Amino acid sequence: xAAPSARLGSLSGTNRAFGFRLALPAMLILLALLAVPTVLxxxxxxxxxxxxxxxxxxxxGLKNYAVVFASPVxxxxxxxxxxxSIGFVVLxxxxxxxxxxxxxxxxxxxxxxxxxxxxxxxTPWLVIGIxxxxxxxxxxxxxxxVLTQLHLLPAxxxxxxxxxxxxxxxxxxxxxxxxxxAGILLLAGLQTLPDxxxxxxxxxxxxxxxxxxxxxxxxxxxxxxxVTVLNVIYAFLQFDIxxxxxxxxxxxxxxxxxxxxxxxxxxxxxxxxxxxxxVILGVLALVGGLLIVKLLYRxxxxxx
Amino acid sequence: MSEKTNGRAGRINRxxxxxxxxxxxxxxxxLPGLMTGAARAAFTGKLSMLGWDFQxxxxxxxxAAWTAKGNPEVDVAIIPNLGYSPAIQTRLRGGDKLDLYxxxxxxxxxxxDQGWAAKLNGLPDVDKLIGDMFESARARHVNAAGDxxxxxxxxxxxxxxxxxxxxxxxxxxxVPSTLKEIYDASKKLQAGGLAAPYLAYWVKEFCEExxxxxxxxxxxxxxxxxxxxxxxxDPKTEGVFAWWQxxxxxxxxxxxVLTDDPGKESTQMAQGQAAFFVLHHYFLTSxxxxxxxxxxxxxxxxxxxxxxxxQIGEVLQMGNIADADEKAAAWNLMKYYGxxxxxxxxxxxxxxxxxxGLAAPYxxxxxxxDVIASFPSYYDLPQISKVFATGSKVVPARTLAWYPxxxxxxxxxxxxxxxxxxxxxxxxxALTKAATDAxxxxxx
Numbered sequence: 001x002a003a004p005s006a007r008l009g010s011l012s013g014t015n016r017a018f019g020f021r022l023a024l025p026a027m028l029i030l031l032a033l034l035a036v037p038t039v040l041x042x043x044x045x046x047x048x049x050x051x052x053x054x055x056x057x058x059x060x061g062l063k064n065y066a067v068v069f070a071s072p073v074x075x076x077x078x079x080x081x082x083x084x085s086i087g088f089v090v091l092x093x094x095x096x097x098x099x100x101x102x103x104x105x106x107x108x109x110x111x112x113x114x115x116x117x118x119x120x121x122x123t124p125w126l127v128i129g130i131x132x133x134x135x136x137x138x139x140x141x142x143x144x145x146v147l148t149q150l151h152l153l154p155a156x157x158x159x160x161x162x163x164x165x166x167x168x169x170x171x172x173x174x175x176x177x178x179x180x181x182a183g184i185l186l187l188a189g190l191q192t193l194p195d196x197x198x199x200x201x202x203x204x205x206x207x208x209x210x211x212x213x214x215x216x217x218x219x220x221x222x223x224x225x226x227v228t229v230l231n232v233i234y235a236f237l238q239f240d241i242x243x244x245x246x247x248x249x250x251x252x253x254x255x256x257x258x259x260x261x262x263x264x265x266x267x268x269x270x271x272x273x274x275x276x277x278x279v280i281l282g283v284l285a286l287v288g289g290l291l292i293v294k295l296l297y298r299x300x301x302x303x304x
Numbered sequence: 305m306s307e308k309t310n311g312r313a314g315r316i317n318r319x320x321x322x323x324x325x326x327x328x329x330x331x332x333x334x335l336p337g338l339m340t341g342a343a344r345a346a347f348t349g350k351l352s353m354l355g356w357d358f359q360x361x362x363x364x365x366x367x368a369a370w371t372a373k374g375n376p377e378v379d380v381a382i383i384p385n386l387g388y389s390p391a392i393q394t395r396l397r398g399g400d401k402l403d404l405y406x407x408x409x410x411x412x413x414x415x416x417d418q419g420w421a422a423k424l425n426g427l428p429d430v431d432k433l434i435g436d437m438f439e440s441a442r443a444r445h446v447n448a449a450g451d452x453x454x455x456x457x458x459x460x461x462x463x464x465x466x467x468x469x470x471x472x473x474x475x476x477x478x479v480p481s482t483l484k485e486i487y488d489a490s491k492k493l494q495a496g497g498l499a500a501p502y503l504a505y506w507v508k509e510f511c512e513e514x515x516x517x518x519x520x521x522x523x524x525x526x527x528x529x530x531x532x533x534x535x536x537x538d539p540k541t542e543g544v545f546a547w548w549q550x551x552x553x554x555x556x557x558x559x560x561v562l563t564d565d566p567g568k569e570s571t572q573m574a575q576g577q578a579a580f581f582v583l584h585h586y587f588l589t590s591x592x593x594x595x596x597x598x599x600x601x602x603x604x605x606x607x608x609x610x611x612x613x614x615q616i617g618e619v620l621q622m623g624n625i626a627d628a629d630e631k632a633a634a635w636n637l638m639k640y641y642g643x644x645x646x647x648x649x650x651x652x653x654x655x656x657x658x659x660x661g662l663a664a665p666y667x668x669x670x671x672x673x674d675v676i677a678s679f680p681s682y683y684d685l686p687q688i689s690k691v692f693a694t695g696s697k698v699v700p701a702r703t704l705a706w707y708p709x710x711x712x713x714x715x716x717x718x719x720x721x722x723x724x725x726x727x728x729x730x731x732x733x734a735l736t737k738a739a740t741d742a743x744x745x746x747x748x
Contacts, residue, residue, distance in 0.1 A: 073747075138560045161559045163723055247509065249715065250722075266389075
């Protein structure tokens with residue numbers, strides 16, 4: 001008879017209490033830094049808060065949410081945010097995985113290449129936005145030079161002024177940073193993969209693709225879940241790069257929800273509406289993250 | 305470089321002054337007659353001032369010079385221009401105490417209504433300050449109810465910077481002035497090989513200024529004094545938008561104009577990549593100082609023909625100060641920074657004129673010999689003064705409390721027009737709705 005399975009990390013009551021006490025200081029700090037602003041934001045979202053922040057103002061129930069959901073500006077922004085998020089998550093995870101696979105091989109200069117992987121990740125989002133704004137410039141940008149030299153473009157293109165190009169370019173800029181983050185985590189995961197597994201599979205006649213899909217990917221699943229969930233959250237909350245590159249333009253081509261929130265909260269100081277948008281964005285990010293966990297997560301079982 | 309030196313010298317003077325000033329201040333408190341201003345003796349604390357980062361060393365040296373004349377010390381904080389409005393609102397909402405701050409004119413009434421700024425009525429010489437202004441500029445600082453809500457930080461008018469040689473080479477004898485003339489001249493220059501002759505700062509945040517400029521050029525004032533969007537009913541509005549769309553769609557303005565900054569556009573003018581650049585008069589300084597092959601061929605001319613252009617100006621506002629002595633001291637600083645020093649000279653404005661060609665909305669500014677000497681010779685000061693006096697409007701609605709909401713939406717609606725995603729008629733309707741929503745405080 002098979003031994004009853006237990007989830008990894010299962011603890012006795014005493015250990016659980018000890019663990020709780022250890023975590024308590026961090027939990028209190030988190031409570032102050034996260035829970036208080038979250039509760040305040042939810043409260044603001046159901047009030048007509050005066051711009052000067054003098055109190056909550058009159059309670060308006062769900063009126064701010066009704067205004068948001070009735071606005072075509074919001075729905076267009078949702079469309080942009082979802083498109084941005086899908087592109088960002090898929091590309092940064094796949095490119096990160098490819099970089100991790102490459103840097104897990106033996107080759108001359110591997111140490112240097114691994115060190116360079118950290119550079120984009122260590123660069124602030126805003127700086128990357130400014131760098132990419134210049135890189136994508138239609139007159140002097142390096143991106144145009146590369147693409148025209150490779151004959152992929154017939155002539156220089158004003159990427160950021162073109163509503164069809166602006167969003168893909170902002171996605172690429174964000175992916176450039178986030179792929180390195182994904183690559184670092186996935187490389188760490190790959191380094192725990194025993195060589196014997198691949199060697200045994202190769203002896204059994206497994207092709208390269210079979211070894212990748214049947215050994216590497218399942219082995220990396222926990223890391224992949226972490227990377228993907230973090231990428232989803234980063235994607236929905238992205239502001240800096242888009243703001244630095246296009247401020248949401250041209251028109252509304254790159255107006256992600258976080259830019260809409262910034263404008264409502266800090267530009268025109270509609271605190272109630274901005275807070276309602278922030279709550280909606282928070283829920284979207286949470287749902288996106290949970291969906292990924294639901295799709296990818298499979299509890300690891302070990303013999304007790 | 306010299307400005308930095310001046311800034312350092314100013315700080316040193318201020319420090320040395322402060323080490324010796326305690327006794328002087330105490331003495332002045334006992335003998336107020338020795339001082340020219342009662343506030344000078346009465347307020348011994350430190351004033352706080354917030355500005356954006358246009359030449360921060362100059363700001364500090366100007367304020368230090370004021371302190372060195374026996375006035376209170378000033379704690380000057382500088383934050384970036386980009387995002388200044390969100391930043392200052394966040395600070396004030398968070399309880400920051402500011403005696404004096406730069407502000408965008410479109411925020412000024414809102415700040416009064418929110419209790420973040422004080423009305424200036426009744427303060428010494430304030431009526432004289434307002435009386436000194438161009439009549440055209442007063443509505444920016446005095447609202448319809450007669451409340452004085454701000455004083456000038458600087459002012460400017462939208463003008464046409466043009467390359468005289470390119471026009472001459474193309475056989476364009478008369479500098480274009482109306483929208484149609486600019487379109488025709490741009491077409492001619494384009495046909496002659498200049499890819500995109502017309503430049504403007506059409507990024508989202510700035511479309512609102514062009515919305516007014518182009519409408520004024522055709523004789524349409526977008527809002528009446530009560531803030532009603534009368535542009536919606538004027539048949540010329542659609543024509544203005546059709547012109548605007550054509551300028552972009554026909555490639556008379558470069559595709560990148562939706563995201564380019566004025567620094568890049570000044571360079572393009574200096575390099576001869578464009579023949580026209582419509583923006584504030586002082587961008588002539590940028591174009592000339594770049595020293596490109598075409599810099600010296602660029603001149604400025606009024607736009608709008610027999611109609612008007614937009615007069616803009618950013619402002620100084622005073623925080624709501626409870627202490628009477630502190631308020632008097634802050635007002636003295638405001639008068640110095642936004643008008644004249646105690647010798648009746650435009651000391652601060654003169655410095656901005658030297659630094660960047662910025663102007664002050666006072667007729668006396670343009671006839672002051674020191675100011676005239678400060679402007680480079682390529683500026684036609686009488687012409688600019690005339691535009692201020694009779695050729696420009698401030699559109700008073702731009703300072704109303706609801707206006708920032710409208711201002712924030714204009715770019716969102718003009719960019720689709722330029723990109724061909726909306727017709728001129730749809731854009732008129734959308735802007736009318738945006739104005740109505742802003743006044744009703746509804747919608748995103």
